[in-house]
Amino acid sequence: MTLTGHMLIGQETVAGNREAIRGINPATNAVLEPSYAGGSAEHVEQACALAWTALDLYRETTLDARADFLDSIALEIEAFGDELIDRAMAETGLPRPRLMGERGRTCQQLRMFARTIRAGEWLDVRVDTAQPQRQPLPRPDLRQRQVPLGPVAVFGASNFPLAFSVAGGDTASAFAAGCPVIVKAHGAHPGTSELVGRAVARAVKACGLPEGVFSLLYGAGREVGIALVSDPRIKAVGFTGSRSGGLALIQAAQARPEPIPVYAEMSSINPVLLFPQALRNRGQALAEGFVASLTLGAGQLCTNPGLVIALKEPALDTFIAATAERIQRSPAQTMLTPGVFNAYESAVNALAENPGTDIAAIGQVGTGPNQCQAHVFVTEAVDFLADHQLQAEAFGAASVIVQCASCMEIRQVIDHLEGQLTATLHLEDEDLDQARALLPTLERKAGRLLVNGWPTGVEVSDAMVHGGPFPATSDSRTTSVGTAAILRFLRPLCYQDFPDSLLPTALKQANALQLRRLLNGQREAQSNDE
């Protein structure tokens, strides 16, 4: 398929009329064809008008019809075969196996939400039947279901050109909830975005849905994004990216006459606690696991282990030496974009020049442009506590090891941390009491806690939480990965004393969807009619 360089507004292919963006191969800095002229406020207006028109039809599709749509998107994405992977490789510098895995994850995610839609638990149907004889006042018939918030604006991430982009978790969960979606393509992978956008548009058409269910816009600056978030027909925003980018969207969303929720996943350094006995028993294995996790994908993962915390004792020295030895051997890796590379260089330079840090090790020098050299720094707890800059995220393969003089200092360091996506504990049975004592503090700081694993690798499942207190995300009450992500785009609506014929299917007496409703305070064990 030939890339057009155009936007998708519903089923229409539309050329932009603003400054263009182009994909860049970060391994060579070669500029890729075609160019993607940016959209204007008028294109945002068109896409929002279509989305608004589509809303009432799309949100009342049957569970099967909506699930079929998500399944169709997965099939359409897979139908591109190598073309999609090749383009994504060229635009991101990510290796083929990684992108094939990411495509699998993206399609699995769409199919998981299709199953979630069909199961219908997300409708959270609650029925309190009328009690006309109740004293002193009769009780009306009350029925609650969840309804979609409305059209959603999605801003993809650079680091997952498939799984957190055009048809990634935000889009899939918003579609699952019944929300039309308008995506602003990430400038780092415009061609990949076009291909996936076409897959979604084809699924919209094949499923006979109103075209406004999906649009894909491009834009070099912030014009399109801010116009999108400011449009009164947009009712929620999904974003994965930098803290400054997320905060700008939140500000725009709050400044609206009708403020709307923004689900922004922004920054996390994912502390890893190495407990004494674990360090003593398996310092080499920990160093190996740490370096593998730190350098995975050139460290360009939201859950990258950017902070290690441990008691300062000989076993930690051994760990640091083993880590340094591995880091020094670790090859440079191409970063996603020149911008990401430059930001990484600035961040590691700032850490290197910080009087509170020592460099433990630097990875190998690369040969092309945009090459990420891994960096590990060492600092003392007192220095870490004294300088907030030491917990700024350095997006890439950089990490800081904080040496603590006491358990009390470990607790202080954790208490001092901002909110995180993850926190990891490496421990042996002998460390359990110490870990248990720190657990309440860790529970307050993160969305996911791990024992004896590494935070990179985010399972797409029911129990996953990819979220956490600010600034890890803008809304700790939710997750952006896993089936619970659908809840972000829903709100409860109650129907009082409605005639059955006017009720939506999910709430009708017949319970045709065979849902386990909360009926007069009891969860139905299996579907039946009240």
Added chain:
Amino acid sequence: MTLTGHMLIGQETVAGNREAIRGINPATNAVLEPSYAGGSAEHVEQACALAWTALDLYRETTLDARADFLDSIALEIEAFGDELIDRAMAETGLPRPRLMGERGRTCQQLRMFARTIRAGEWLDVRVDTAQPQRQPLPRPDLRQRQVPLGPVAVFGASNFPLAFSVAGGDTASAFAAGCPVIVKAHGAHPGTSELVGRAVARAVKACGLPEGVFSLLYGAGREVGIALVSDPRIKAVGFTGSRSGGLALIQAAQARPEPIPVYAEMSSINPVLLFPQALRNRGQALAEGFVASLTLGAGQLCTNPGLVIALKEPALDTFIAATAERIQRSPAQTMLTPGVFNAYESAVNALAENPGTDIAAIGQVGTGPNQCQAHVFVTEAVDFLADHQLQAEAFGAASVIVQCASCMEIRQVIDHLEGQLTATLHLEDEDLDQARALLPTLERKAGRLLVNGWPTGVEVSDAMVHGGPFPATSDSRTTSVGTAAILRFLRPLCYQDFPDSLLPTALKQANALQLRRLLNGQREAQSNDE
């Protein structure tokens, strides 16, 4: 019991050192004893420090212990007997039967949350067991539960001195979620607040909970409130009151280094649609129901029917005439405070002077101070659409009837409305098609839709939604009444590969709480061990 005029910081009775507030009997403007000296930022600091200390203990209480606490509060409130009702009557001007009913509702609400806590569904336990053999990567063991956000600041409402105040829905649901609560007492009923605050503090002590679980602060201006919302240990805010008050708290919450959610219920005019056949068949009965709902509690209810929408035809004239006749006979009622009365007077004067309105009827003149005369205005759809001021909430017994020339105009009027707590449809079978056509628009505007009823009267149950799109509330994703209110104060937390001994009880293998978990994608029909 003698009222002390003091704050409650944990179990301590503390005298304020700032400008005092005093209860005022609105029926006489008599100032009530004692005076309540306001707290300062230092008192906020003390209460927050205690709440923070209490958090980790309180949030891990057993389900039974936490439920017992809520049941205890209800008993302690009831133990005051008439003393509480007498004081609330003196401070609010509300009649005894209404306050006795409200006390019943408040205690029922506490007991309902006690049952909700015990049932444990709110923990939303999800378990994905490990698949060590899975290719290409093993799946870890993942377990999710809901944990409380942290200490919550609650701002009570003037119009429900019991049910939406110190131990009202916000406090009860935050306690249920495991959050310590700091209440800023509403200045309109300080003595009622002290009594209920003591009831809560007694329950804290009787249940052996850490004292920081509850504090009650007073303050004349905004110092205490803003200090509370700005304190880093406060993690969420519940508020019921004016739009300006709610927006000020939201702004303070957003300006924090770590922004926090604010659940503000602010303003709603609760449109009522009268369909043609309903008007023709039962115009008199509709007028009777309308006036009863409009004047209930001097109209000082969030769900007061402040807007009526109907086709301009003879049956509407009959309804307006019948309404006017009843309004003219309706006695004046004492409003909650001189401030509420003055705001009402301003609002109805503005409506009276608006060139787009005619006065249909005014209620009887009262004899004492702060007497609310009911007002009904009539306007045309074109005027309503042209002037946003005509949909400003006039808190009190005032309503505007919008006469529409066509069904299209009815839809335009609804489309033009801001978000609402409720929308009501009065219809006969012959009106069903017209109602069905408007339903999608109404569903986008409100949190609760009613057929052939009146919006006043909010059932406390599982299926109730007391919420709605902005500005009805600041967060349409939630309800402040009913069991789902607990969800406002929770966030998901995932435990990956935790040894069983380190897991919280709800997630341990044994499933001692006998929860119906979502286990490997399937909802357990009944509790069992995986």
